[in-house]
Amino acid sequence: MPTYKLTIAYDGTHYGGWQVQPNAPSIQALLQDALSTTLRTPILATGSGRTDAGVHALSQTAHFSFEEVLDLMRLRASLAGLLPHDIRVKQIETVPDGFHARYSAKGKIYHYHLHLESNPFKRLYSAHIQHPVDLDLLQRAAALFVGTHDFTSFASQPDRGSAARDPVRTLKRLDVILEPDGIRLEFEGTGFLYKMVRNIVGTLLEVSSGKRTLEDISQIFSAKDRKRAGKTAPPHGLFLMEVIY
Amino acid sequence: MPTYKLTIAYDGTHYGGWQVQPNAPSIQALLQDALSTTLRTPILATGSGRTDAGVHALSQTAHFSFEEVLDLMRLRASLAGLLPHDIRVKQIETVPDGFHARYSAKGKIYHYHLHLESNPFKRLYSAHIQHPVDLDLLQRAAALFVGTHDFTSFASQPDRGSAARDPVRTLKRLDVILEPDGIRLEFEGTGFLYKMVRNIVGTLLEVSSGKRTLEDISQIFSAKDRKRAGKTAPPHGLFLMEVIY
Numbered sequence: 001m002p003t004y005k006l007t008i009a010y011d012g013t014h015y016g017g018w019q020v021q022p023n024a025p026s027i028q029a030l031l032q033d034a035l036s037t038t039l040r041t042p043i044l045a046t047g048s049g050r051t052d053a054g055v056h057a058l059s060q061t062a063h064f065s066f067e068e069v070l071d072l073m074r075l076r077a078s079l080a081g082l083l084p085h086d087i088r089v090k091q092i093e094t095v096p097d098g099f100h101a102r103y104s105a106k107g108k109i110y111h112y113h114l115h116l117e118s119n120p121f122k123r124l125y126s127a128h129i130q131h132p133v134d135l136d137l138l139q140r141a142a143a144l145f146v147g148t149h150d151f152t153s154f155a156s157q158p159d160r161g162s163a164a165r166d167p168v169r170t171l172k173r174l175d176v177i178l179e180p181d182g183i184r185l186e187f188e189g190t191g192f193l194y195k196m197v198r199n200i201v202g203t204l205l206e207v208s209s210g211k212r213t214l215e216d217i218s219q220i221f222s223a224k225d226r227k228r229a230g231k232t233a234p235p236h237g238l239f240l241m242e243v244i245y
Numbered sequence: 246m247p248t249y250k251l252t253i254a255y256d257g258t259h260y261g262g263w264q265v266q267p268n269a270p271s272i273q274a275l276l277q278d279a280l281s282t283t284l285r286t287p288i289l290a291t292g293s294g295r296t297d298a299g300v301h302a303l304s305q306t307a308h309f310s311f312e313e314v315l316d317l318m319r320l321r322a323s324l325a326g327l328l329p330h331d332i333r334v335k336q337i338e339t340v341p342d343g344f345h346a347r348y349s350a351k352g353k354i355y356h357y358h359l360h361l362e363s364n365p366f367k368r369l370y371s372a373h374i375q376h377p378v379d380l381d382l383l384q385r386a387a388a389l390f391v392g393t394h395d396f397t398s399f400a401s402q403p404d405r406g407s408a409a410r411d412p413v414r415t416l417k418r419l420d421v422i423l424e425p426d427g428i429r430l431e432f433e434g435t436g437f438l439y440k441m442v443r444n445i446v447g448t449l450l451e452v453s454s455g456k457r458t459l460e461d462i463s464q465i466f467s468a469k470d471r472k473r474a475g476k477t478a479p480p481h482g483l484f485l486m487e488v489i490y
Contacts, residue, residue: 011365056366085368120256121301121370123330 001065003099004072006031006045007091008060013124013236014086018051018060027051027087031062034082038075039066048101048108048243052195054235056125059090061243063101069094099245107172107190107244110197113237114205115182126182127201127237131209135178141207142174142185144217145200152224154200155193156232167193167224174200195232203230246310249317250340251276251290253305256331258369258481263296263305272296272332276307279327283320284311293346293353293488297440299480301370304335306488308346314339344490352417352435352489355442358482359450360427371427372446372482376454380423383453387419387430389462390445397469399445400438401477412438412469419445440477448475 008031016024020032028047035043045062072092079089098104113126116133152167175186185204187197203220206212212230220228253276261269265277273292280288290307317337324334343349358371361378397412420431430449432442448465451457457475465473 009365011368080363085363086365088363088365118325118330118333120254120331120333123256125366 001067002069003063003065003095003097004070005091005093005095005099005101006062006064006089007093008062009058009088009090010056010060011086011124012051012054012056015053017053017055018047018049018057024053027057027060028062030083030087031079031089034079035064037082038078039070046101048105049192051238051240052235055238055240056236057240059242060240061101061105061245063095063099101243104245105191105243107188108192108240109242109244110187110192111239111241112185112187112197112201112233113182113239114185114201117181119181122182124236125239127234129205133183133205133208134210135176135183135208137214138183138204138208139176141204141214141217142176144214145174146171149221150224151193151196151221153220153226153229154196154203156195156199156226158194165193169193169196197238198233198235199226199229201233201237205233206230246312247314248308248310248340248342248344249315250336250338250344250346251307251309251334252336252338253307254303254333254335255301255305256369257296257299257301259331260298262298262300263292263294263302269298272302272305273307275328275332276324276334279324280309282327283323284315291346293350294437296483296485297480300483300485301481302485304487305485306346306350306490308340308344346488349490350436350488352433353437353485354487354489355432355437356484356486357430357432357442357446357478358427358484359430359446362426364426367427369481370484372479374450378428378450378453379455380421380428380453382459383428383449384421386449386452386459386462387421389459390419391416394466395469396438396441396466398465398471398474399441399448401440401444401471403439410438414438414441442483443478443480444471444474446478446482450478451475 010027016026018027020026020029032043032045043064045064047062076092114129115122115126116129118128148170150167151169169191171189173188177184255272261271263272265271265274277288277290288309290309292307321337359374360367360371361374363373393415395412396414414436416434418433422429
């Protein structure tokens with residue numbers, strides 16, 4: 001049975017997140033509805049992972065299987081017509097048997113956007129930081145997260161039961177990039193625990209504002225206790241940029 | 246009585262436009278409410294001109310008079326606390342007696358954004374063009390609008406009575422700028438008639454898609470008839486960038 005891979009961009013502002021859930025609209029549910037309507041049979045689309053309420057994606061991925069060989073141009077046009085304007089299927093490809101959006105992924109890239117001056121056009125796409133940021137300190141703090149670590153202290157409890165997962169992850173890079181009117185944090189890793197990016201950002205901001213020191217970070221890592229790290233940064237600054245296969 | 250000039254950025258998505266109106270929230274009304282609350286007396290704020298529903302501004306201007314010398318830092322902080330996040334007062338200055346946000350203006354700069362691929366993050370801030378655009382043709386068509394002309398054919402009737410105005414305006418430049426994922430049209434002029442930018446954009450798009458020819462443009466100008474020009478381009482691609490004094 002052919003397997004199809006979808007690459008999807010969405011503005012997460014008006015959704016409860018990627019994943020189908022009982023009390024809020026989700027990107028996954030709307031995508032499955034559009035696929036099921038087009039293909040006239042119920043379709044399940046499996047994502048590379050969840051994104052939370054308010055989190056955005058430039059290239060989330062998902063896969064589904066369907067018994068027929070599809071005309072991908074026609075399918076894409078149909079989905080464009082059925083999906084709301086804040087969700088867009090950028091690409092549809094046929095992938096080899098056994099491809100799985102989540103289990104085949106080798107890594108992910110996330111960007112987190114910060115801005116220092118309140119800005120009507122950034123309010124939904126970047127977190128507004130109300131204190132001055134010491135960029136050099138932020139870069140030195142970010143460097144301490146790169147590498148292979150037990151990230152337990154930076155993982156929130158999922159809101160639904162899930163088996164305990166190995167908390168060791170490899171962050172390949174965490175780049176701090178100064179932009180004309182803000183800061184962009186680029187995360188690339190082999191995998192991320194629940195809310196890990198936002199918990200790291202929250203901790204970095206507490207260091208950059210002087211609330212914590214650079215030395216605190218290694219203590220937070222060794223404590224293996226979520227309560228020791230900083231607050232979770234708001235969702236709307238976060239973008240899933242790429243799922244690497 | 247001291248006069249104060251405000252420079253204001255807003256996301257026009259959720260408003261009926263700049264101007265106070267009976268059945269929709271307006272930026273002017275919210276600004277006047279915030280000023281009146283802060284200064285404990287009714288304040289009228291006069292804008293440089295209206296922007297329509299859905300049109301955005303990076304630097305709209307307005308003025309108001311008040312009998313006391315104000316602490317501008319405190320006033321700005323109070324307005325930031327009272328206004329919603331999609332309206333931001335960027336600057337407050339004391340200006341000489343007689344300054345008038347509209348009548349003292351020497352010119353305005355507008356940008357109009359177009360994109361060719363549907364994009365969830367542009368849907369509220371750029372017009373999606375569904376046909377291929379011939380950039381060279383667009384630039385040649387744009388050049389025909391620059392200079393001093395009677396723009397009657399590109400002026401919509403205001404929705405409320407207003408005295409007939411001189412329809413001659415000078416467009417100092419209309420630059421067509423190719424961006425990584427779209428096109429930006431930059432208009433600078435001494436003044437603009439009602440919906441003039443959007444009516445010019447609509448006409449330019451009909452030329453660039455081959456629906457009209459370059460030669461049609463001079464005929465549209467001479468007809469002095471709004472019905473001869475193209476459709477009004479959608480509001481959400483339009484940004485008031487600067488009011489020049």
